[in-house]
Amino acid sequence: MLAAAATRWNVEASTLRTEAGAVLASDGRKLGYGELAEAAMALPVPQKIALKDPKDFRIIGQPTRRLDAQAKSSGQQSFGIDFKLPGQLTAVVARPPVFGAKIATLDDSAARAVEGVKAVLRVPLDRGAEGVAVVADGYWQASQGRDALKVEWDTSAVEKVDSERQLAHYREMATRPGPRQFDSDMVPLETAPLKLEAEFVFPYLAHAAMEPLNCTVRLADDRAEIWMGSQSAGPDAAAAAAALGLKPEQVVLNVQMSGGGFGRRFSSTSDTVVEACEIAKAARSAGLNAPIRTLWSREDDMRGGYYRPLHLHRARIGFDNQGKVLAWDHSIVGQSILTGTVFEQFMVKNGIDAATTEGMRAPYPLPMRLTVHHPKDNVPVLWWRSVGSTHTAYVMETLLDDIARVTDQDPVAYRMQLFGDQHIRHRDALQLAVDKSGYGKTQLSEGRAWGVAVHESFSSVVAYVVEASVADGQPKLHRVTAGVHCNLAVNPLTVEAQVQGAAIMGLSMCLAGSAITLKDGVVEQSNFSDYTVARITDVPEFDIHIVPSAEPPTGMGEPGLPPLAPAFANAIARLTGKPLRQLPFNLT
Known part of the structure; x- marks a missing residue:
């Protein structure tokens, strides 16, 4: 920045200084970093730079309050769970009681009869398990539909850990x-x-974050857009693309404010987003051309690992x-x-x-x-x-x-x-x-x-x-x-x-x-x-x-x-x- 300004003003860089996002000359002239950025980018990287002495820091080391503190402490902050698109539906999942178990029998007639339920879908889950996703107008209708399911689980092929x-x-x-x-x-x-x-x-x-896991997916023929709190947006987006059969550049993941992560929103399997994508894909195949928000209850979150x-x-x-x-x-x-x-x-x-x-x-x-x-x-x-x-x-x-x-x-x-x-x-x-x-x-x-x-x-x-x-x-x-x-x-x-x-x-x-x-x-x-x-x-x-x-x-x-x-x-x-x-x- 100093070199670019010195070239423009035809002065020695040593006569210039920087302050508050700008280069300043001794005669009062001033150029903002934005004005100099293109010219500075074209210059070779300096071999040696004299860094500012810590005693001259004006911001670093000083107590600075968070910009989101007021919103968070007053309940105005939006998190991933609060995100909503027009026409959005909500899915909840009946998961097996033992990790990795599959569905033996399913009677979903009562669930389909619940007002507001749009679809009941068998879906693959993390670690080779199977589950039942109930898609409805909102969380209450979806959870009521899930409660009405009659599912028998096949746990014969999985280990049943006892503490x-x-x-x-x-x-x-x-x-x-x-x-x-x-x-x-x-x-x-x-x-x-x-x-x-x-x-x-x-x-x-358990990680026990205040905000349970959630992920919203909107699908089109050749692209997907996702909204979720994530501690690993790159791997999550890549996992979503693989689950949906899309190229990575066809998936946009919008990182939302998280109500706590502590490691749970950085899953090595990206299980939250993969599950949500499988549900959105199944819903679209069933004729539901709407954004789907997969929402975990507190009980789902605490019993669902990791x-x-x-x-x-x-x-x-x-x-x-x-x-x-x-x-x-x-x-x-x-x-x-x-x-x-x-x-x-x-x-x-x-x-x-x-x-x-x-x-x-x-x-x-x-x-x-x-x-x-x-x-x-x-x-x-x-x-x-x-x-x-x-x-x-x-x-x-x-x-x-x-x-x-x-x-x-x-x-x-x-x-x-x-x-x-x-x-x-x-x-x-x-x-x-x-x-x-x-x-x-x-x-x-x-x-x-x-x-x-x-x-x-x-x-x-x-x-x-x-x-x-x-x-x-x-x-x-x-x-x-x-x-x-x-x-x-x-x-x-x-x-x-x-x-x-x-x-x-x-x-x-x-x-x-x-x-x-x-x-x-x-x-x-x-x-x-x-x-x-x-x-x-x-x-x-x-x-x-x-x-x-x-x-x-x-x-x-x-x-x-x-x-x-x-x-x-x-x-x-x-x-x-x-x-x-x-x-x-x-x-x-």
Whole structure:
């Protein structure tokens, strides 16, 4: 831009400056970037550029409020579920109770008789299943039609996962040899002065976004237009084209505002859009030349997969009286998220899914042998906000607290010792949280305890110091102080919002009822009445601080989640003397 303006004005580029989207000359002349864009594009790319000094930033690093905050907080924001076209019809789907099952018999006469129902269609569903789509004037008519269906399902060819049997199988698998991520010498384990053994269980988790899944499709002979909330618009559009038998350039996908995604709207199979396209295609073949909105109910959404996988961890640790770990033998059992996806070729090595093991060992210099097993179970699984760190951070940070407690060491000092001089960002984040919380200096109210955890994910480090209590057998989180190291914070308000949202989602993992379980292949939970998420009465006071930095920014959408649960658990363990080995918490 400077060079283009200098050429136009026949002056030296060094005499010019930029400000607010324009190039300015010392004599007052001004050219906007838009006026210079074409000429600038024609110039060679400079080999060396002097970037603005961070001390001169006017916008970057300053708290900037979201443009959509008012609309969202006042109920005026439109989401994918709100989108409507003239003549649009709504489809709901009767899905099999067991993943992958097919239709045995179908009597749809009563459904077709419901006023407003336009069609009842047998359609293919995700993972080889079959379903029945009821298309009607609106959601109520379609759901009434679905309720009137008489369907018998053939579940004979699919596995019927049962949570109790599955956990027993995982426990047996954890004792077997298998592929290894790390393979340190375990001989010192047998002669270590102190030993610790632990088993951790983490259940399936639903994404439970406030807006259920939905997708609107309008078909023509040689094109399709789609409206949906998506976290992966490119792959979703490509999957839609394949399902419809169209070329990618014949499909337009309009990304709508999402009422939450957390990974569910980035399905490796693009199941939501593919299902909607199959329904729209079947409806058109049945003579319905209208846009079709496929809408999931809350129950459809919660029972229809995909889930954060169930994981079992087993650890055997040998250490000395100073807390030095001599050998750490660890096993993880859980379904692979990435096997069978486009990510498999570069993220599954030696049979180990990198998403399963991320967050293990690092940043601590521990002699660890890590064995991983990936059973294949008939439950659809997917990434869930912060992916593998949802369970690995919990395991690492609670076990480190256990070692500190056994060796009578302060948990903050113990971590700082382990960081040494190699992990400055971890040290700075934790120290900031400690300093701002008053940890070690402030006397807590009777019945409260501190809890500490720090974890890196998506190249950012978040440390929490929390205050918690136990009342009537129930854990309560009162205050969360965060130290965040995300390098340069482009917008501190966004960092704060992401940490708060991720921490509350992490808190949900701890609360009784936050688990998806299966009985004879059927998901037992269906709505927020039997699947817990944190409510406003559960939310603690937040105090979030950012470590100053001018280094290139790192991720902030997910790192606030992993350390919340272990920090909370560590506080409760200090109150009760009992480590918490499973999520959600079980204090009995």
